[in-house]
Amino acid sequence: MSNVPWLTILGLIPLVGAVVVAFLPSAETAKRAALGVSIVTLLVGIAAASQFEIGSSEQFQLTEQYAWIPQFGVSYALGVDGIALALILLALVLTPVCLLAAWNDLDGEALRHENGSGRRVQTYYALMLVLLTFMIGVFAATDVFLFYVFFEAMLIPVYFLIGSFGGARRRYAAVKFLLFSLLGGLIMLVAVIALYFVGPGGPDGFLVSNLTGVDIDTNTARWLFVGFFIAFAIKAPMWPVHTWLPDAASAARPATAVLLVGVLDKVGTYGMIRFCLQLFPEASQWATPVVLTLAVVSILYGALLAIAQSDMMRLIAFTSISHFGFIILGIFAMTTVGGAGASLYMVNHGFSTAALFLVAAMFIYRNHGRQHIEDFGGWQRVTPALAGVFLVAGLSALSLPGLATFVSEFLVFVGTYQRYPVAALIALPGVVLAAVYVLWMYKRSMTGPRPDLGRLVPDISLREKLVVAPLIAAFLVLGFYPKLALDIINPAVERTLVYVGVEDPAPTQATPGSER
Template sequence: MTFPWLTTLLVLPLVGALVVALLPKESSLVRPVALGTSLLTLTVGVLTATQFRFGGGTTEEPFQLTEVYSWIPQFGVSYAVGVDGISLSMILLGLVLVPICIAAAWDDVPAAGRRQHTYFALMLALSSMMIGVFAAVDVFLFYVFFEVMLIPVYFLIGMFGGTRRAKAATTFLLYSLVGGLVMLVAVIGVYLAGPRGTDGFLLSNLTGLDLSVEAGRWLFLGFFIAFAIKAPMWPVHSWLPLAAEQARPATSVLLVGVLDKVGTYGMIRFCLTLFPEASQWFTPAILTLALLSLFIGAFLAIGSTDMLRLISYTSISHFGFIVLGIFAFTTVSQTGATLYMVNHGFTTAGLFLIAGMLIVRRGSRDLRDFGGWQRVTPLIAGSLLVAGLSGLALPGLNSFVSEFLVIVGTFERHPWLAVIAAVGVILAAVYILVMYQKIATGPKPVGPEVEGIPDMGRREKWVVAPIIAAFLVLGFYPKPVIDLLEPAVQQTLQIVGVSDPAPAVDTATPHHTTEGSDH
């Protein structure tokens, strides 16, 4: 490529973060500059997507818009970035959600002092790290972004979260660091088993390594543990509810809606690509964990009375669906899983941001403190219902297509697992509708706590409108995104060495027709 599109995308938010941080103490430009930077980055991201050739990759060269520069040649580390359909979709998801989150967080931090500067600078820095982690095609560079992106999240939770923000930030960091250290050992192991040299960490040079069966399985496990924590999957999920509960809603959107996708993205990009034999060997255990995550997350959501914890538990359940689709190893299921990663980002954004609007007005996260709010704030309650219906995969909204593809694709190879997973759809309807019932239905509450409470304001409408538009567009016309994802999925399955199951043909009673017969 003659123009460094991906590097430009990565640098723009960092420059914006630096400008925001250096603005004068009492400047009124902090929020406009942050929002303008995010919109400029989104514009460049759309232009970058126009340079991507649909179906242009191959198994040997799956990535496009690549940039490769020697970084630490003594250890074979390169600054190497590139995208296929899966990574490009994740980058675009993040680029769309960042300006929405900045607009939603407009009044989160008072303008006094420099806290507002720090808050929005951290959000822009996090945006840059998200681009880097999805674009990296050097394994060590990916690890660097994987770890560095913890820093802005830690401070966003620890400095600007709720009353238990210190515990939430520390728990998040400890879980993530443990997963990162395990992955670092596996990264070093892959490098030692690879060709070494000046480009020894390039993903293209590490794909297809001649590893012993035992070594491949141990290295796979090192990567998978880190990604399971990041996703998060049961039983390494417990950091998420606390982090989501204590973080600002906009931070929770970026954490759950985008950053947690690094876990499932990493499973596809690194676990499957680098360790195809181990991926298949571990499949029964991973499918079991996926179903456990699906059901445990759903039951925890049903039993939760904290609005933000409930939404985080639903995400654990949804990640079970995603992992199930990835390791069912069919084109349909894995395409559905990657589409689910995109759809879940928008659904989570809607739920967290609308919940944040309600919490600000009521001063409580407890569902028992609500009731009848469809008569107090009808626009907010109606938007919550639409976001909830997206979460339970109502036909016509975005999540339905991805959930349907995961179940159908899984049924091709594992019929009983697909039937069991389909029960999760029923549980989703339970926890979403129960949440909406507790918040919105019933008689209008009376008392001083609801007097003069405003409904959705103009800025909040601008925040919610693109999310609901995404629900409808991806629900009624997901084809462009599927066309973007499917070639990358097919290339991944080809590397793993699996093909779609052949359709069953009944040969027990052959039928013969003979010309001129009386039949």
């Protein structure tokens, strides 16, 4: 157990910052303060990550544990393995990027809301910081009940960020998001309570370490697996419980959409690794054929629907349904390569989706809020630098070799093919479909004759360069040197497979003389 409560400190900084930002008198001061708090949190997160020992024999590091509700076996227990650490760092990087990207999002409202606009800006930025606290908590929780608390608490800031600050259909999208999430959370709560009674019990009865390897009746374990999996599938989002995502992502402010799709939805796939596989190994193997089928459907269905979209933000949202299918495919392939690819994909998808959403929003802002692809055309002649960034973001989304997502997608396919070659081959057209929806969107919106806008439209600004620079840097660094992340992730993946009780398939060996 670390002497410094790094994870508690990491969660408290944005929470305290949110309180301060909410009561600042000036909207501009609130923006600067929120950005400063997020950068400080990132620096503390880097300092905490420097204490993480790669290759440690312990599953969780930077651990903290205190009794919380001992009568019910609940502890305030935090800790991270390589996968959780990578996702927390993803959240820490994307939050200041999103806050900077949202700098002018509410400026138009400032002219329409007398004596109220400044408070709305403060509330928006405060909610973003509160959301960061909950994101850190949900990935760091090593007590199942504490995880559930953070899992549900995230709904509160997201609901208000969409419902109060989103677009025309914000109320519908916020309510739909809330209803889907509450349904999944309610099902998981039943499973969480049941898990306590079939587990070892006691004052630490909800600790992941105490629940791992517990002998649970086969039918009971399978029902518990289903309870957790449904909640995580909704959060992921996975077909057929995905329909809330396109509405929420297109109605939300772009910065909110980035954190929703780029980080929050990873709670679903992270939960599958941490809880479904680790706590219910036999049930995970039992459910694998069905899960792989749903994952393949998500890959192809999400890609086909993305191609059919005319709204730029909805198109990007549907691409994520396809990408999450790849992640789930790698998780339930239950191979070291597939698990590493899925875990890396969670990180790379966060950066890729952030770039697509934020750059698309920059174009929409310049086009007076119009976000239908048909409302564009020829914009690479108007804003060539910004169009170039959009192309790079799109190439990352279609997994171009040399960019980060290629490595993770390649590992998922290789790892899946090792154990389930049919599923890998059926999912393979998803790669081609990704090229279709990205390049077709770019062709329709960016190429062609120069549009007659009747006004001077500025190209990418300094603030926008600061927004996209870390994202493109992540594409390139993790694309050419994925070892940086894989060294952290791999030990956690290997340990999870040990808990599940599976080994990588033996490589096929050529028989003597077969080379002839």
